[in-house]
Amino acid sequence: MNRFGWILVKDKFWDAYETNRLIEEFQKQDIDVQLVDPNTVDIFVNKDNKKSIVVNGESSDLPNFVFPRTGSGTTYYIKAVIRHFERLGVPIINSSDAIDNVKDKLYSHQILAESNLDIPNTMLLKHPIDIGFVEAYIGFPAIVKTISGSYGRGVFLAENKKQFKQLLTMAELTKPKYNIIVQEFIKDTWGKDLRVLVVNNKVVGCMMRQAQDDDFRANITRGGQGFPYEVNEQIEWLSVESSKALNLDISGVDLLFDNGGYKICEVNSNPGFEGMEKFTGKNIAGEIVSFIKLKVGKQNV
Template identity: 30%
Template sequence: MKIGVITINDFDFHPNARLREAALAKGHELSLMNPYRTTCTLGVKGPGVKDWPGLFDLDLVLSRQGALIGDYCLALVDQITGQGIPVVNSRESMRLTRNQFLTLQALCAQKIPVPESFFITTETGFMDAVNLLGGFPVVAKKANSWGGRGVALVENSPMAQVVVDSFLEERKGLLVQRFIPPKGRDDLRVFVLNQKVIGVMRLTPPPGDFRANFHVGGHAAGFDLPKHLEVLALEASACMGLEICGVDIIMNQDKEPYVIEVNHSPGFRGLEQATGLDIASMIIDYLADRYGERPR
């Protein structure tokens, strides 16, 4: 089986390296393509893609662009599927999950618990949200934040002014959310593959930080997921229409769970280190079993 990966990173990037290692071990080929080095074409022969050598020899394309996936890359996914080549995950699921508010909006509509949130476009809206949340502190997030980046804890009015000035873009909006203190809190990353939970880790914020993300120094450890949280993670994955995803669940000190993010291109370095699981091989096995070689 020949697998193409949409990514702006090379094989020095952990997920790409591990996926290639797992693919080769199982007799498959895996190649990378930067989407922004391709050209989408339209004409009498229909939609096409140029500047991607070997595209039509691929059996499957796996998108690994994450929250910063651009409009061009989403258009490219449509061009590829238009050629009869499957893409994992789907364009629509990636469109939703690249935006934190659209993700929470879809989850909330399905009665899946999410943190109390406001999506604002003005400084006045920011302060209104703070008041409705009961005052400072609050959490501010860019809609395309990822890995703990683009996220700030806002503890007072002067800090709010700084965050508004640096984070707020009127046309993109800004999330303002209730702050759940780290004390007594559980931060969980649940890796879902084909509507099955294949790995879970509990993350602990580094000293002096409220963010538990692995990318900002959070400590990862394996975690036995209770059944009700497994159901919650699978509901979130299904709501987003994702075949592969990471579902981030936070529980407050009263152990009330909230889904705070669904990632369509989750990293798994921390999960593999914390659990000893071979996540890369599980992904490759799923792709081979689910799709196999594409009819030519």
Template identity: 35%
Template sequence: MKAIIGSEEWCSFSELGLPAIKARIDSGAKTSSIHAFNIQTFRRNGELWVSFEVHPLQNNRRTSIRCERQVVDKRSVKSSSGISETRYVISVPMELGEERWEIELTLANRDSMGYRMLLGREAMTGRFLIDPANSFCMGERSSDELQKLYARGDTVRSGLKIALMASNPDLYSNQRILEAGEERGHEMVFLDIKQCYMKLDAKNPEAHYRGGKVLQDLDAVVTRIRPSVTFYGCALARQFESMGVLTTNTSDSVIKSRDKLFSLQLMLKSGINIPTTGFANSPMDTNDLIEMVGGAPLIVKLLEGTQGRGVVLAETKKAAESVINAFKALRANLLVQEFIKEADGKDIRCFVIDGKVVASIQRTAAPGEFRANIHQGGTASIVKITPEERKLSITAAKALGLDIAGVDIIRSKNGPLLLEVNSSPGLEGIEAATAKDIAGMMIASIEKKLGWKKVLGTPADADPADTES
């Protein structure tokens, strides 16, 4: 008689060192999948193997187990979002209740999904009946039990010492970067920009942190400087650079990106198209400024604005005059830019790391809004960018000297146009939409620049000359 299982069950893989992992039981899916990141292939005795790490517990990225298994196949699998990707396939014994049998698993990053594992019908055929109204028919696991099971599973930090220099440690993006570094075995330190200070000395420059702590043993600093502290944050980044510490985005590149007018001028110099833009200092030039960009409707942008703040759509010439003159009365510097109607409230965010677009999403404005912004109720979805858009993104980041950048593009009838380049791009929207480990890619970039490599667990069996990556 077949055993009955629920819509979710606790499984285990003793040969992978995973005593408990919660699986979603999905008879609608053919294949089974397990969460995996830091996936690396290598050869052992002439056979292709894969090394990967697993977060076995949901909403817990600090508990990490490293696994190795021989690769049995590579398959193209379509995710729930409809995107096909090639995944490695391993075969391993699984325990569920009193049953133990060999199943095939595809390796995929499931950090943004509801479960660390999905058990498909191919692995269950002939073994179980599913009662979707029940859960954990084969037994529940308590929090205390899970803590004991994985007490040995925390990542050992034997790598680099990396500081994240930012303002808010609780921000999603900052949390992800800290977690990603810890996952890869590094010591991560959060530095509040306002709590740092420096000693200028030709022979012995120093950076200090609150309480008098000298920051002298850092390998790298991830610079995420909010606009309100650009001057001081860049001064600190410059100090670390003078000390020989690697910064992910240099002080010079951040300064260029924060000056919207200068950055647009650099874009044009690099051959990148932008919406027609006007800039003036005197309120006497308002009418000519409006006509310069094709008249209303038009966009008015504060030079110091960020994340959609300080951006106004003026639908008529009278409204444009009122907004421009009001801003100028406050002595605020602003840009006037043509309104691209055919964009229909959508833009594209391309995430660039070291001259490569690693992810891209389309952002759609919330109902009643004209500008796509996920901070103001907009939505994000995966988008396939064109070769022209890819080239534009890479060129834009390079023009400003940014190793890490969020490049915003708008599609017009005349081709892609650059809106702006962000030197501290957010991770939440793009990681959720693409299910990619962008934070991990940022840490990997630091590793590559510093020549740091994580050593595989069984070097005696592996041939270093025959390693794939």
């Protein structure tokens, strides 16, 4: 097998379940892949050398595709690396713009709202913070989120005005000019939600996540359990349309239960799928690899 593509992933995630499963499925389809830490790639821009790139100080041939697995951890430098590949004509699975669209949770909600998709009422806090204004337009309980984050980190519940003030005080001690958003709390979804995996605008897996304690968050990484969940018309429509609106090839869409229907909580460009494969038996890695093979083109395999 000739070297074919790169999975762009920080070296601390090289042993992650998802990384190993992707490698396994690439090998099954006779596609060789290399793990590359984006921070080892050097960007050198000129008008002549367009067939190679520098990695760890050595020139390397361009891969046939690059699959970034950096998600909310995509720094400015990593984004610049992805854009450099794009300018060199290398197919990217989830473009730099698509990753940008979802890294900023407020911006992604603006795009989803523009597309007429159901989301919780959302507000960006500005300084000085007017708590009365938040109470009038969002109310309490309220969900407080950092602009960027994943796996349930940076997500808090303020059950009343007092707790909200305490959260703000803690945030100010950490970073005086922090950026956070506040969302309405959807009571029907306490301790449970849906995770939907979308590949090439097709739902390939859906599970309900449920907290095992009294946590309002249901993330598997926080100890939640997963259960296969039947995809209905609304789940499919919300998941596929949100992926389209955000221009994502591959996405993880989190849906909240709301009065017999659903609202979009958030969308991820680098979804974990260990829980999805474990609890549903779906071959998510295989679906991803088959799509990449289709997107890049059989002539390059």
